[in-house]
Amino acid sequence: MKITVIIGTEVRGCTYQIKELFLEPLREGNEVREFYLPKDLPHFCCGCKTCFLKSEQLCPHAEYIRPIWEAILDSDLLVFTSPVYALRTTGQMKALLDHLCVHWMVHRPEEKMFGKRAVILTNAIGVFNGGAQKDIATSLVWLGVSDIKKLGVGLMEGVVWDELSDKRRNIIAGKVRKLAERYKSSPGPARRGIKVSALFALTKKMHQSAARQENPLSADNQHWLDKGWIKL
Numbered sequence: 001m002k003i004t005v006i007i008g009t010e011v012r013g014c015t016y017q018i019k020e021l022f023l024e025p026l027r028e029g030n031e032v033r034e035f036y037l038p039k040d041l042p043h044f045c046c047g048c049k050t051c052f053l054k055s056e057q058l059c060p061h062a063e064y065i066r067p068i069w070e071a072i073l074d075s076d077l078l079v080f081t082s083p084v085y086a087l088r089t090t091g092q093m094k095a096l097l098d099h100l101c102v103h104w105m106v107h108r109p110e111e112k113m114f115g116k117r118a119v120i121l122t123n124a125i126g127v128f129n130g131g132a133q134k135d136i137a138t139s140l141v142w143l144g145v146s147d148i149k150k151l152g153v154g155l156m157e158g159v160v161w162d163e164l165s166d167k168r169r170n171i172i173a174g175k176v177r178k179l180a181e182r183y184k185s186s187p188g189p190a191r192r193g194i195k196v197s198a199l200f201a202l203t204k205k206m207h208q209s210a211a212r213q214e215n216p217l218s219a220d221n222q223h224w225l226d227k228g229w230i231k232l
Contacts, residue, residue, distance in 0.1 A: 001030045002030070002033075002074055003023075003026060003032045003077045003079060004034075004071045004074075004077075004078055004079070005019065005034040005035065005079040005081065006080045006081070006093070007035065007036045007037065007081050007082075008037055008080070008081060008089055008090040008092055008093035009036075009083055009090055009092070010036050010038070010039055013083075013160065014083065014153075014159060014160075014161045015082065015121075017161045018121055018123055018153055018172065018176055019079070019081045019121060021172070021176040021177060021180075022079065022081075022121060022180045025181060033071050035071070037090070037093060037095070038092040040064060040067075040068065041064045041065065041068065041096050041099070042064070043060075043095070044091075044095045045061075045098035046060065051099075052102060052107060052219065054219060056102045056103075056108075065096075065099050072113075076116070077119070078117070078119070079118070079119045079121065080119070080136045080140075081120075081121040081122070082121075082132055082136065083122070083123055083132075084123065084124035084125075084128060084129055084131070087128055088132050089131075089132040089136055097135065097136065101139070103143055105143075105144060105203040106142070106206070108224075109144050110144070111144075113143045113144035114144045114145075114196065115189030115192075116144075116189075116190060117147040117148075117149075117183070118140050118145050118148045119148075119149050119150075119151070119183075120148065120149070120150045121151050121153070122151075122152045122153065123152070123155055124152065124153075125154075125155050125156070125158070125159055127154045129152025129154070130152070132152075133150045133152060144196055144200070145190075146192050146193030147191075147193070151176065151179050153175070155172075207220065207221050207229070208231070211225060211230055212232065
């Protein structure tokens with residue numbers, strides 16, 4: 001099984017420890033590739049719209065985005081990890097999600113994403129993990145991922161891993177490892193869910209209608225035509 005991990009911070013704190021606990025039972029026999037943000041993507045999307053209007057290959061940050069996207073497409077399991085900042089995911093994680101928006105179903109989706117499984121791991125000082133998880137899950141759904149599991153860790157006692165009590169760390173470790181056990185053997189491709197199927201059907205209809213009125217075709221509609229998803 002191939003696993004791609006996106007870590008929304010370079011700080012080797014609680015997020016790092018939780019990520020390591022999750023990967024611990026999965027490293028043996030599986031191929032794991034990790035990307036740390038912002039090191040592996042040091043730029044925010046600049047809103048130039050080049051990816052939408054021409055090609056994602058012409059994005060001014062393509063040298064950073066391309067290896068991450070290729071790793072995602074090549075993986076069976078995607079793991080997104082992020083601390084909660086201001087009730088949301090980190091700015092550097094959002095920067096990556098913004099760059100990947102060109103592959104949303106409303107633009108130029110890739111069918112490989114329809115069989116992916118994904119895990120979202122977040123941690124917060126309290127119980128407010130939902131906002132950060134929603135930021136990531138929204139993008140994953142629009143990218144075509146149906147099988148998404150979420151685990152939010154409430155640190156409760158503080159934000160420094162070594163200062164948490166042994167009891168608290170053991171509770172966290174138990175939850176994270178239990179989730180990881182589901183993925184110890186290759187799970188095979190996920191089934192496309194109702195929500196993703198509905199979004200695909202809706203956007204297909206939109207692209208079909210728009211393409212019949214365009215000459216020349218936009219990059220988005222040309223993509224759908226090349227995939228054989230729409231006809232002129």
